[in-house]
Amino acid sequence: MPLSQISAGKPASRATPARARQRPSPNPRLNGSMACDTAFRVVARRHLEDLCANQEATCKRDPSALHQMRIALTHLRAVILFFSPMVDDAVRGEIRDELKWLNTELGAVRDLDVAVERIRSLNKKRPQAVPAFRPWNEKRAEGHRHLARVLRSVRYGSLIEQTSSWIDNGPWSTKTDKQAAKQRAAPIAAYSAEKIAEWEEKLLKKSRKLRKMGTKKRHSLRLLNKRLTYSIDSLEDLFADQRFSKQRTALKQLRKAQKSLGELNDGARGHALAAELLQNDAQMPLQFLGPKREKRLLKKAAKSYRKLSTLQE
Incomplete structure (x- = not known):
């Protein structure tokens, strides 16, 4: 079934899910006995609403709003994957591809925001005195203008409406x-405990080779870590249940690893963007991540994974 058959798209500037606008009360909290279909709708809608809530500010070039949009989108994609055995249907693949497209658009501009802030930190009083600041800032402004057009496009508006409809009434x-x-x-408690354990085992197996990984494999590990972190984070309502005491502890270590891997990824992306600007004769006299800092971050991430591994014993 094509996406257009789920629901008609509306102008992106008004792309708040219809059901979300009509509902007078906030999203209910999860509890361990809640059915998986209900739990999926609760958490997926939370993240979709967070995504929409930050759209307009992002269009106005607010870096923090863009960051929140990315977080909400990553949560939403992780939740869909977490419940994939249940929500897999003829429409899910198309929505997955459209969410991936949106993530690419948001991510490209977020990378520029991070890079410009890194340059700005070299001379907070007069960032324009840094030779690299002007070309990076111009590219960033261009990226934000493009992103505003994306977020006000028919394609984006249709994606929001269609995803909203699919969450509530998809073929699944x-x-x-x-x-x-x-x-x-x-029951969500039983399913979540099993799924989290499965993903955690896969993550720890891959993390054993962290120190020998190149940039691409390390990025893949970071995505696995993020997927698990955001899935557990989405289920935080359940953590009062003693069955999830290990998950509460695990989340702390996952977040620490995520922070280190995220900084490593920002450094790698910064170098890639710098190379792109250098092709256009833009000066780039700074190093985004030095060897010593990289070594320390790898050590911190490896330590977090060792602590996470002990929780399984």
């Missing part, structure tokens, strides 16, 4: 086979 929600019905009715 009406499958009649016994397995699908069982997945929808399963």
